Every structure is written in structure tokens, then in C-alpha cells.
Amino acid sequence: MVIVGIVAGGTGSRMGADRPKQMLDLCGKPVLIRTAQAFLRHSQVGHIIIGIHPDWYDEVKALTEKELDSRVSVTPGGSDRNDTVMNIINYAKSIDGVSDDTIILTHDAVRPFVTDRMIDDSIAAMDNYAICTAAVPATDTIVVSENGQTVCDFPLRSTMYQVQTPQTFRIGDFVGVYSGLTEKEKSEITDVCKLFYRKGHEVGLIMGDQKNIKLTYPADLTAARTFFEEQEENQ
Amino acid sequence: MVIVGIVAGGTGSRMGADRPKQMLDLCGKPVLIRTAQAFLRHSQVGHIIIGIHPDWYDEVKALTEKELDSRVSVTPGGSDRNDTVMNIINYAKSIDGVSDDTIILTHDAVRPFVTDRMIDDSIAAMDNYAICTAAVPATDTIVVSENGQTVCDFPLRSTMYQVQTPQTFRIGDFVGVYSGLTEKEKSEITDVCKLFYRKGHEVGLIMGDQKNIKLTYPADLTAARTFFEEQEENQ
Numbered sequence: 099m100v101i102v103g104i105v106a107g108g109t110g111s112r113m114g115a116d117r118p119k120q121m122l123d124l125c126g127k128p129v130l131i132r133t134a135q136a137f138l139r140h141s142q143v144g145h146i147i148i149g150i151h152p153d154w155y156d157e158v159k160a161l162t163e164k165e166l167d168s169r170v171s172v173t174p175g176g177s178d179r180n181d182t183v184m185n186i187i188n189y190a191k192s193i194d195g196v197s198d199d200t201i202i203l204t205h206d207a208v209r210p211f212v213t214d215r216m217i218d219d220s221i222a223a224m225d226n227y228a229i230c231t232a233a234v235p236a237t238d239t240i241v242v243s244e245n246g247q248t249v250c251d252f253p254l255r256s257t258m259y260q261v262q263t264p265q266t267f268r269i270g271d272f273v274g275v276y277s278g279l280t281e282k283e284k285s286e287i288t289d290v291c292k293l294f295y296r297k298g299h300e301v302g303l304i305m306g307d308q309k310n311i312k313l314t315y316p317a318d319l320t321a322a323r324t325f326f327e328e329q330e331e332n333q
Numbered sequence: 334m335v336i337v338g339i340v341a342g343g344t345g346s347r348m349g350a351d352r353p354k355q356m357l358d359l360c361g362k363p364v365l366i367r368t369a370q371a372f373l374r375h376s377q378v379g380h381i382i383i384g385i386h387p388d389w390y391d392e393v394k395a396l397t398e399k400e401l402d403s404r405v406s407v408t409p410g411g412s413d414r415n416d417t418v419m420n421i422i423n424y425a426k427s428i429d430g431v432s433d434d435t436i437i438l439t440h441d442a443v444r445p446f447v448t449d450r451m452i453d454d455s456i457a458a459m460d461n462y463a464i465c466t467a468a469v470p471a472t473d474t475i476v477v478s479e480n481g482q483t484v485c486d487f488p489l490r491s492t493m494y495q496v497q498t499p500q501t502f503r504i505g506d507f508v509g510v511y512s513g514l515t516e517k518e519k520s521e522i523t524d525v526c527k528l529f530y531r532k533g534h535e536v537g538l539i540m541g542d543q544k545n546i547k548l549t550y551p552a553d554l555t556a557a558r559t560f561f562e563e564q565e566e567n568q
Contacts, residue, residue, distance in 0.1 A: 227483070233476065237549065238495040238523060240475060241536075242488065248462075249536040251528045253477065253488070257501065260473040289474060292487045301476075301484040308550055314472065315543060317556040324555045 099143030100221055101200060101215035102137045102192070102264075106130055106150045106158070106207035108173045108199060118154065119313050120207035125326045130158065131165045132210035132326070137203075138169065140217045144194075144247040147189050147206070149175040149182035179288060180276060187269050198270025204290070205263045208313040211325055213266060219304040226304035229267040229294040233259040234306045262306035265290055271299075334379030334434060334454055336428070337372045337499075340422035341365055341385045341393070341442035342410045351390060354548050360561045365393065365546060366400045367445035367561070372438075373404065374527075375452045382424050383442070384417035406567035409427040414523060415511060431507025433483050439525070440498045443548040446560055447499060453485035454539040456503040462537035464502040464529040468494040469541045499524055505535075 108121045121128040122199045127135075137143045145217055146166075152174045152314050159172045173189040175182035183204055190196050204213060223230035236258035242251035261297055272290070273295050278319070279287075289292050291301045309325050341355045352552035356364040362370075365383070372378045379399075385393045387409045394407045408424040410417035418439055424432050436459050440447060451467055466476035471493035507525075510532050514522075522528050528534045543559050546553055 140477075141410065147555065166473075203372075231484075233478075236475065236495075238497070238547075241494050241496055241526070241538075242490050242492050243494055243538055247538060248464075249494075249530065249538065252530065254526065257477050257479050259476050259478055259484075261476055262470075262473070289487065289565060291476070291484060295484065295487065303476075303478055303482060309552070312473075315542070317559050320559045321552040321556050324552055 099195060099200070100142050100236075101190050101196065101202050102146040103183055103190075103202050103204045104130070104133060104146060104148045104207050105150055105175070105179055105182050107179065107260055109190065114317060118151065120259060121154070122313075122319060124319070124322055126208060127165065128161065129210055129322075131161065131209045133205065133212070134162070134166055134170055135206055135213050137205070137217070138166065138234065140214050142221060142250065143217070145190070145193055146170045147186045149186045150316045151175050152310070170285070180290060180293070181283065183272065184276060186301060190269060198268065198273075200251055201266060202268050202272070203264040203266045205265075206312055209263055209310055209320065210313075211307065211309045211329070213307065213310075216304060216306065216310070218263060220264050223302045223304050224268065227245055228271050228299040229265065229291060230266040230302035230304050231291050232306035232310065233303050234262065234308060234310075236260050237308075246307060259303065261291070262310050262312070267294065275299075284285040294321075334430060334435070335377050336425050336431065336437050336540040337378055337381040338425075338437050338439045339365070339368060339372075339416055339442050340410070340414055340417050340421075340439060341383055341389075342414065342417055342483070353386065353395060353525060357390070357548070358556060359445060359557055360555070361379065363396065364445055364557075365442045366396065368404055368440065368442055368447070369446050371400055371445060372440070372452070373401065375449050378452070379404065380428055380532050381405045382421045383407045384421045385563070386410050389455065409526045413519070413521065415525060415528070418507065418525065418553070419511060422507060425504060431504070432507075435499060437504055438499040438501045440500075441547055444498055444545055445548075445557065446542065446544045446546065446564075448542065448545075451499060451539065451541065451545070455499050458537045458539050459501060459503065463506050463534040464500065464526060465537035465539050466526050467497040467541035467545065468538050469497065469543060469545075472543070473493050494538065496526070497545050497547070502529065510534075
């Protein structure tokens, strides 16, 4: 059994909507529900814990009870992403069968197109790494600019990857890495992969997918509807 | 007067279509025509030259004659992107009023959402730089992997930019930079900004736009239709 932590702290400002992005409709259900359903389809997922902004706790709790099943719980999010993951892990520890060795896949609530293959690969990577992340080769050329005015470096495109989620690790390892940080480090290093890396862990890559998009801008929802309809046709 | 070189060498394989991406329909006209129209709306654009794969030359020539006006010409593309730009420049030299100092904006045929503001900024940047490119801050976290298996660096996200087009320079400067290259260098350095950089030129950045997408995957066309309809409503 693995568990899944869905991180749903966004406020949706870039969508121009008055609801967080994960609450927007995707073909009849909120995005968050679609994301949870994608994990529930996988046989090894024993429990999903959604870390949600406290303002949305009641609504999301009612929604998951209506739309999903008893494998799904909701817990209030923390002050930032990693703090929300810590809350999710604290909740997870109360579940029967969860130990420090339990694998948790952490995932953006607004990436509803995670696949069984990505989940399989993430779990398998735990044989070799303390942490792994989904990523895809960068589609655009990437340049570096320190002043925002001129280019100071042209990194080799074939070595550049865009990070997606899931990001996967064992519960005990996260607690070990995170609890040793100062408040300053916590505020500076928001990327969990970088946290593990700084503590000397290799960070494994598993192949994401161009369709595993993060719904950020209104146009992303349009693309998401197309992806969703294709997916339904193929099932 | 500035001129525009539209680079249209793609074969569309990633779109899963049997026509190059720039020939696919965007709300009633091929993408390439939409891109050219975006430049023709700008008062400083005197001429557009489309560099097209030789197999599509006749069809595109007929299409531009039907849909566009006498400011638009078509020339066969070369063996790679820079070679196509060279062909475009050789064609441009036959136009009245074009000299080594003439500014050329080079642009992907499959980016139909270039704006007047980007064109203005590109021309203005020529006061300070020999070359400039449109770019946007990277939306995803970028990591570096040399082996494709593990992460070897976490560059600072705030310094990472995704390159778009237009990429703008003076005709004479391009010829100077490009004609001095060996065949090996030509095949290795496909990025024109990197070419200029290697020759000691500063590369200026002008702000692109999240909507200035390169139509690469089928879902991009769906998003493009939404953008196009919004644009028409706002005009």
C-alpha cells in the first residue's frame, strides 16, 4: 500500500476566478475530484489525503464525502507546500498500516492527468532513490538571465527538464529532512527535491507526460477538457 | 521600415497530422496566415518573407497571394533554421530600401499570437543590442540532468527564461556572424542567440507572453482557438 498526498493550497488568482483552480469544473466534476479519481483507479493506492486551505476545508470535506469513498481524507494545509505535506504526513500516521517506511506520492491538485504508468514508475523508483519526481524534457529553449535584461548563459537544452508531480518519498525520510530545517531554510527551500538533494540524497527522475499539465491559466482548462474527453473515449 | 522573416520549416510530426503545423486550420485560415496577419497589422512592418519547405512552396505561394497582399513574399527554406534565415535575407536584399542596417524580426510560423507590443519592444531593443529575443520567465521548476536518470543541479528558478520568438537583429550582423562559421559549427549551434553570444554580442531579452505559444501538440490548437476567439472579441 502507498498513500497519496494531494496538495491543494492555491488561490486561483492566475485563473481570474473567484474559486481556487482545483475547485473549477472539469467536465462535470471539480478538478480536485478528477485528480483524486486518477489515483483511486490504481490498485496500490490505499489512501489519499488532501491538504486543503483552511477556508475551503468544510466544502472540500463535504465534496469528497459525496463524490469519493472512505479511502479519501481531508486535512487543513499549512503555511506553505512543505508544511502542508507535513500536515498530510501527520494525518497519515493515524492510518492503520502506515509506518515510516510507507511511500507517499505527493501531487498537485491541479494535475488531473497523472497516469497509472507514472504511479508505477514512482513506486518502482523507491527501490533506488529516497526521492523521485516526474519531469519532462524542456520543450522550449531555456536561457539564464540574472538581471532580466540580457542572457548570461545558454544551458544545454538536452539536459534541461521541467518538473511535474508526483514527487515520491518515504514518510520517515521527509520528516527527517524537514524537521531538521531552520525557519529560514524552510522559507528559502520550497522545492522538496532540492531539500532532499541538499541533505545528500540522489533525486531520481521518472518520465512525466506533456499531458500531465498543471492547470494554471484559463486556456489550460480548455486543453484539459480536450484531454479529458480523449481519455474517456479511450477507456 | 523593418522586415519580418517567418520560418516555416516544420513537418508537423508531433501534431500527428499529415500537413505541417503551420498549414493547419485556426478558425478558418491556416496558422501561417494568422501569423503573417499579426505582423501586417503593425505600421512599421514593410515586408514579410516566408521561408517554407520546398515541398510546400507552390501551395504556400498560392495561398499568400490569395489571402495576403503584395508585402508578403515566399522563398524556399534551407537545410536548417539558420540556413532558412539566410535564404530569407538573400531574398530581402532584392527589396528596395533594404540594407545591411535593416532590422529583421525572425519568427516561428506556428506562433500566431505575436503582439504589436512585442514587435515595438523588439525594434526598440535594437538601439541597445545587436540581437534580442522574446522570452518569458519559466513557469515550471527547471532541473538539470545529464544522464536523464538523476538530477545534478537545481538552477535558481527566477533566473530561468523560456525562449520564444521574435528574435531580432540587423541583416548585416546576421550575415557577419553566420558566414564565418564552419559547417560543424553551423550544425552544432542551431540557436541564433547563442551564435551572436559566441561572437561577443550581448543578447537582449524582450518580454514575450504566455499566450505567444508555439503550436506543437494537438492540444495547443485547442488553446489557440480559445485565444483567437478572445482576441477577435477584444478588437
